[in-house]
Amino acid sequence: MIPIRSAGPADVPVILSLVRELAAFEREPDAVTATEAMLADALFATPPAAEALIAERDGEVAGFALFFHNFSTWTGRRGLYLEDLYVTPAARGAGVGTALLRHLAGIAVDRGCARFEWSVLDWNADAIAFYRAMGAVGMEEWTVQRVDGAALTRLAGR
Template structure:
């Protein structure tokens, strides 16, 4: 078995969207995915990319992906790398694909001068939590994530 990682290309967009949908189904939120191929194409390959993706292949077939973007910490004065989605197909799990993707992204973070590499995980996903801890990740239990979306966003913006 050979794992090969490569930057996503425009023709990977259908595969990326399939992986996003499969991940959302696993996370019990399939009905929340509204992304389309056109939206992902623009986000990843448009004039001002909002995110980047890495495709993992096992023996030449897509087996997973990592989708990430850069953020910024005023405390450190440096950028950080935020992992939005890490997905490995069920048949490729336990074969080192997830570890290879995390290692690859950590390398990107180091190469780009990032001082942080962060992501979120659902509190019930014990397998992922154990995996991340085994890689040296620590939970940020004192922080809470807040989100404004749907009708609340334009209301907050004073545009509703």
């Protein structure tokens, strides 16, 4: 059994470290601009913008998941959106990712969510195969759109 717990304020430094590891894995090592203060505010303000889980293996942090709620007008219910899931290289293949996904699915069910969703990079074949084995269905007809940085400022008319 993989112990999973809600993150606390003392976990912020390790969460940021894992976010940086994830960014490096996703070939964007310099893209993380978040700070510990920003994450602490997002996770522990009232109300929080997101929540995080910590998975442990042999008393060490083995991975984390960061998630928040979205809303579906079609179902009239909120959903659970998984922003990041990361398992340390040493813990891969030990069931940590599966335990985190199962725990998150339980949260979604307990909170009455209509959906549990996340995105995955199209080149990450191992993750895609893992998610399919867990019962996930790719939303191939949907394309994520993003506006950030200067383009966001321009769109806002500022």
